[in-house]
Amino acid sequence: MQRFLVTACTLAFACVAAMSPTALHAKETVKIVFIGPLTGGNAALGLGGRNSADLAVQLHNADAKAKYTFDMVKLDDQCKPDIGVQVATKAGADNGIIAGVTHYCSAVAIATVDTYHKFGLPVIVWGAVLPAITYGNDYPEIHRVNGTMINQNEVNAKLVTGLGYKTWVIIHDTTDYGKGHDEYFTKFLTQDGGKILADFGVGADQQDFTAILTKVKELNPDVVYFGGLTPIGVRLRSQMDKLGIKSQFEGTSGIVSDSYIQALGPLAEGTIAFIDGAPIDKLPGGKFFLDQYAAHKYGEPPEAYGPYAFVAANLIMDAIEKVGPNRKAVTAELAKTKDHQSIVGPITFDAHGQNVVPIVTAYVVQDGKWVVWGDSDYAKGKRKLAGGK
Amino acid sequence: MDPGVLAQYAFNGLMLGVIYAMVAVGFTLFFGVLDVIQFAHGDVVMAGAFVALATYLALHGLGVAVPGLVVIVVACAAALAMALLGALIARYLVLPLRAAPAFNTLLITLMLGSILRELVRLFYPNGSNPQPFPRLLPTASVNLGNFTLRLDTTILLVVGLATIFVVNLVVRRTRLGLAIRAVAQDSETARVMGIDFQRIVLVTFAIGSALAGIAGVVYGLYYNEVNFDIGLLLGVIGFSAAVVGGLGSIYGAIIGGFLFAALQTIGSVALPVSSAYNNVFAFAVVIILMTWKPTGLIAEPTSERV
Numbered sequence: 108m109q110r111f112l113v114t115a116c117t118l119a120f121a122c123v124a125a126m127s128p129t130a131l132h133a134k135e136t137v138k139i140v141f142i143g144p145l146t147g148g149n150a151a152l153g154l155g156g157r158n159s160a161d162l163a164v165q166l167h168n169a170d171a172k173a174k175y176t177f178d179m180v181k182l183d184d185q186c187k188p189d190i191g192v193q194v195a196t197k198a199g200a201d202n203g204i205i206a207g208v209t210h211y212c213s214a215v216a217i218a219t220v221d222t223y224h225k226f227g228l229p230v231i232v233w234g235a236v237l238p239a240i241t242y243g244n245d246y247p248e249i250h251r252v253n254g255t256m257i258n259q260n261e262v263n264a265k266l267v268t269g270l271g272y273k274t275w276v277i278i279h280d281t282t283d284y285g286k287g288h289d290e291y292f293t294k295f296l297t298q299d300g301g302k303i304l305a306d307f308g309v310g311a312d313q314q315d316f317t318a319i320l321t322k323v324k325e326l327n328p329d330v331v332y333f334g335g336l337t338p339i340g341v342r343l344r345s346q347m348d349k350l351g352i353k354s355q356f357e358g359t360s361g362i363v364s365d366s367y368i369q370a371l372g373p374l375a376e377g378t379i380a381f382i383d384g385a386p387i388d389k390l391p392g393g394k395f396f397l398d399q400y401a402a403h404k405y406g407e408p409p410e411a412y413g414p415y416a417f418v419a420a421n422l423i424m425d426a427i428e429k430v431g432p433n434r435k436a437v438t439a440e441l442a443k444t445k446d447h448q449s450i451v452g453p454i455t456f457d458a459h460g461q462n463v464v465p466i467v468t469a470y471v472v473q474d475g476k477w478v479v480w481g482d483s484d485y486a487k488g489k490r491k492l493a494g495g496k
Numbered sequence: 497m498d499p500g501v502l503a504q505y506a507f508n509g510l511m512l513g514v515i516y517a518m519v520a521v522g523f524t525l526f527f528g529v530l531d532v533i534q535f536a537h538g539d540v541v542m543a544g545a546f547v548a549l550a551t552y553l554a555l556h557g558l559g560v561a562v563p564g565l566v567v568i569v570v571a572c573a574a575a576l577a578m579a580l581l582g583a584l585i586a587r588y589l590v591l592p593l594r595a596a597p598a599f600n601t602l603l604i605t606l607m608l609g610s611i612l613r614e615l616v617r618l619f620y621p622n623g624s625n626p627q628p629f630p631r632l633l634p635t636a637s638v639n640l641g642n643f644t645l646r647l648d649t650t651i652l653l654v655v656g657l658a659t660i661f662v663v664n665l666v667v668r669r670t671r672l673g674l675a676i677r678a679v680a681q682d683s684e685t686a687r688v689m690g691i692d693f694q695r696i697v698l699v700t701f702a703i704g705s706a707l708a709g710i711a712g713v714v715y716g717l718y719y720n721e722v723n724f725d726i727g728l729l730l731g732v733i734g735f736s737a738a739v740v741g742g743l744g745s746i747y748g749a750i751i752g753g754f755l756f757a758a759l760q761t762i763g764s765v766a767l768p769v770s771s772a773y774n775n776v777f778a779f780a781v782v783i784i785l786m787t788w789k790p791t792g793l794i795a796e797p798t799s800e801r802v
Contacts, residue, residue, distance in 0.1 A: 146617065146624040148723065281772045308772035314719065314726060317508035318764035319771050325501045325642060338626050338723065345720050350504065351637060351644035370628045370721060 134176045137432045139164075139423055140198040140207040141416070142191070143234070144215075145183035148338035151366040152211050155410030156233055157181055159396075160208045162403055163420035174428055179420070180204060184215045186336075191215035192222055199226025205432045206230065206441075208419040211412060212336070213237035213256075213284035214311075223248045229438040231419035234412035236360055236383065237287045241461040247438050250460035252422070252451070253415045254383030254467065256287050259360060262467040263381050264295035266480070267357060270496045272329040274302045276354075278319065278343060279334035281308040288334030288359050296332075304328050309339065316346050324352050329494050336361040341370040348374055355379070355493035363411045368475055375472045377485070377492050382411050384451055385468050386479055390414060392450025411477075418449040500642030509761040510754070511649060511718060514656035517753025518711035519734030520741065521660055522704035524749040525667075527738070528680040529700045532590055532601045536609035538731020540578055540585075540705050544712030545629070545722040546616050548574040552630055567632045567717075574709040582705025583698045591697060609727065617724040626723045629716035652714050659710050663703060664746050676700055680744070736782050742792025751793055756782070 141160045144153035164179045182198060184191035191210065198204050199222055207223070210216035211234035223230050224246040232240055232251040236259060241251050275296060279285035285308070293303060304326045307319050320343070323331060331347065331354045333340055340362035347356065357379040368375045387393045387409065396417060400409055409417075422444065423437070430436035447454040457463050469480035473490070484490040519541055526534045551573040555566055589608060593601050617623045633648035667673040678686040679696045687693050715730075716722045733756055741752030759781050763774030785793070 148624070148626055150624040281770070308770040310772050310775065312725070312729070313772075314729070315508075315512055315760070317512070318505060318761040318774070321501060321504045321508060322765050324504070325498060341626055341721055342719065349644075349646060349649065350508075351639060351646075366625055370626050372628065 134174065135432070136178050137175045137205055137427055138178045138180055138201070138203045139420070139427075140180045140182060140204050140209075141420070142182045142184050142194055142198065142207060142209045143211045143416070144186035145181070147185045147187070149186045149212060149336055149364075151337075151364055151407065152234065152410045152412060153183070153186075154407040155413040156208075156211055156416035158403075158405040158407060159400070159409050159413035159415075159417040160233070160420040162396075162400055162405075163417045163424065165403060166399060167421070167424050173424075175424075175432065177424055177427075184210060184212070184219075186212040186215060188214050188218035191219050195219040195222040196226075199223060199228045204228065205427055205434055206423040206437050208233050208416055208423065210235050213240065213287065214282040216240045217243070217283050220244055220246055220249050227434050227438070229423075229434060229441055231422055231441070233416040233419045235284075237283055238291075239283070239287070241459040245459070247442060247460070250422075250441055250444075250456055250462075252419050252449075252454060252462050253412065254462070254464075256284075256359065257291050258467050259381045259383060260288060260291040261295045262469065263357070263359075264292060264299045264301065266469050267330060267355075267379070268296065268299040268301050270492070272301070272355065272494065272496060274304050274326075274328045275330045275332050276304050276323050276326055276328040277306045277332045277334065278316075278323075279306075279308060280311045280336070280339060282311050282335075284336070284361065285309075285311075285334045288361075292332060292334060309335075311335070311339070313339065314342065316343055317350065320346055320350050320352060323347075323354070324350055328354050330355045330357055333358045333362070335359070337364050337367045337370075340367055344371055344374055344378065353493055355496070360411065363470055363477055365408055365410065365477075368472060368477070372475075375475070377490075378472045379469065379480070379492070380471075380477075381467055381469050384411075384415070384466050386470075387414055389479070390451050396450050414451050418451050418454065421449065422447065422454065498642050500640060503640075503643040505761055505765070507643070507645070507649070507653075509757045511653055511656075512760065513754035513757035514653055514660075515711055515715055515718070515730075515753075516733055516737050516756050517660055517750045518656060518707050518714070519730055520737035520749035520753045521663060521746055522708050523735050523738035524741075524744055524746055525663075525676075525700050525704040526590075528744045529676060529683075529697055530586075530590060530594070532598060533605070533735070534585065534590065534701075534704075535602055535605040535731060535735070536585065536612060537605075537704075537708060538729070538734060539609040539612040539727035540581060540708040541712045541715065541730050541734075542722070542724065542727035543581065543612055543616065544574040544578045544709030545716045545726070546620055546627075546712075546724075547577045547709070548713045548716055549627060549629060549722060550620075552632070556630075563632060563634075570632070571710060571713045574713045575706040576709075578709030578712070579702040579706040582701040582703075582708075585705070586698050586701035587694075590701070591694065609731065613724055613727060620724070623724055626721050629720050629722050631717075631720055633717060649718065652718050656711075656714050659707060660746075660750060663707055666703065667746060672696075672699065736779065740782050740785050740792060742794040745792065745794045748792050748794035755793075 143156045182194040207230040209230040213235040216235035236256040238255040279289040360382040426440040444456045470477040548570045637646040737752030738749045741748030759778035763777035764771045
């Protein structure tokens with residue numbers, strides 16, 4: 108009897124202790140996770156995404172009407188699939204984490220979809236463009252706010268063939284990201300009448316490309332297309348110059364970063380690349396985003412995909428506000444997303460969780476900046492790309 | 497094949513080979529005097545490149561802009577800093593473990609490599625990202641058909657070869673070299689003959705690491721970009737080159753370095769499979785060579801090293 112009393116008292120005390128935080132503080136704190144490459148060659152984009160997602164959380168927490176206060180856990184996938192699965196598991200295993208804003212690198216995003224599904228953790232991909240991330244599975248947990256490389260390469264092939272270029276050499280990294288770009292660009296370019304002289308796969312950490320580029324020089328294509336990320340893009344462009352290759356250089360969303368220009372300096376001039384979405388200042392909520400970003404004094408620029416990380420974080424927080432901090436309920440709520448107004452325009456998820464509003468913008472480097480193709484001196488004919496186009 | 501293109505392949509291969517040979521010679525020197533494998537050597541190359549970069553930025557900040565002078569100061573800073581680092585590694589990590597199994601030295605230096613890498617990544621400003629390395633050499637070039645001969649690359653090739661040549665000369669023709677070779681052959685007898693064993697080991701590590709420092713500068717000037725993790729693969733390739741050439745032999749290391757570069761070039765362009773397999777191909781051939789000649793292409797006479 109005495110033991111029963113002790114137990115009862117302890118239980119009662121525990122209940123009071125457990126309830127008091129909610130009783131004392133009006134708002135419950137909910138954890139969400141951000142995952143991206145915070146170190147390594149693609150850290151600039153990862154940090155921009157992290158800051159942007161953080162901005163969304165800060166703005167939300169400052170809103171007095173919000174039911175919950177959000178705490179964002181930031182994890183580093185280093186743009187490596189194995190590390191990505193580790194941190195995804197860490198996030199998934201933490202029951203306090205309700206949802207995630209995940210991955211810039213396609214190779215990592217595709218490697219982690221099974222993990223999120225296994226843990227039932229709803230995530231929104233903020234930067235990776237490999238189609239299979241959403242279209243390669245039926246997992247309800249996986250969503251994506253940015254477009255895919257399918258749209259990107261379709262627009263790319265149309266633009267460059269329209270400029271009058273005839274022959275291409277494709278170089279791509281051998282990750283899923285690079286191979287995907289290779290596949291879709293080859294498909295659309297062939298449809299549009301371009302001729303591919305050769306197709307090279309390269310390792311994602313390769314340093315020396317002089318042997319491949321010597322072969323490229325011999326083939327003398329109008330354009331060198333690169334499907335891969337900034338570090339290799341920088342090496343390729345730089346080594347092309349060393350070998351005296353005069354072909355036009357074009358890339359994918361993977362090289363649209365300030366660090367591409369910083370690392371190359373004047374050599375970056377005239378590089379063409381494409382991203383999903385429009386430049387930040389041309390987005391519907393771009394000015395608002397940039398003003399807020401500047402006001403919060405982040406150390407790194409938001410980079411091309413920052414606004415998507417911002418939108419992904421907001422979608423998650425809005426869903427949690429509506430249905431409460433429960434993974435299953437949030438997954439169900441996100442699936443209903445239709446014409447959700449955001450700074451990148453309306454978001455609608457299809458059956459695979461893919462945002463169906465693809466905007467693709469072409470960019471060219473002009474005077475040390477990524478300039479929207481239509482606004483550039485190149486499009487207006489004031490300057491010429493390689494081959495006088 | 498077009499002779500211009502062929503010449504271009506050969507020239508690129510030579511350039512790559514010089515960098516590998518410079519790294520491989522270090523491995524071979526260390527193994528010569530102490531029978532140890534210094535696995536942080538690749539990361540010493542990387543550290544050399546970053547010291548050079550930091551020195552350049554400092555000079556730039558001070559307003560020093562005489563191109564020739566800048567290159568020389570930058571290269572000397574990298575070589576001296578790495579010589580010091582090499583001597584410190586020998587004094588505090590390698591020598592104290594002489595009595596322990598060689599396995600311990602291998603592990604400790606492997607861990608030291610990780611530490612060097614992470615230190616650069618964490619403490620160099622923005623160290624996780626690729627760093628642009630300045631173009632400090634004249635970039636004039638001549639086109640001979642399909643062959644572009646650049647002045648800067650030619651200078652790097654000559655400097656690289658000259659540095660290896662000088663190291664070889666020091667080891668073969670000077671009193672210091674005699675002492676190094678004596679220690680390599682039989683450290684006990686060398687000591688009896690009055691050679692300061694510890695001093696010779698430290699000097700050897702300093703020479704090998706200074707060479708790595710210069711390799712780092714050559715690498716930076718050639719690719720115009722350095723990254724905190726370049727040392728990893730460079731170390732493995734340099735080590736393989738030293739082994740396949742004959743660990744302990746300088747000529748072996750040089751041959752190994754050029755052989756590996758040639759294999760990578762062939763792997764990239766001459767094979768029917770994807771060029772992504774160039775390292776798979778190069779390492780596979782190295783494995784075959786090692787089973788064929790376990791002591792290396794230039795097999796050492798049992799007692800002589802270095």
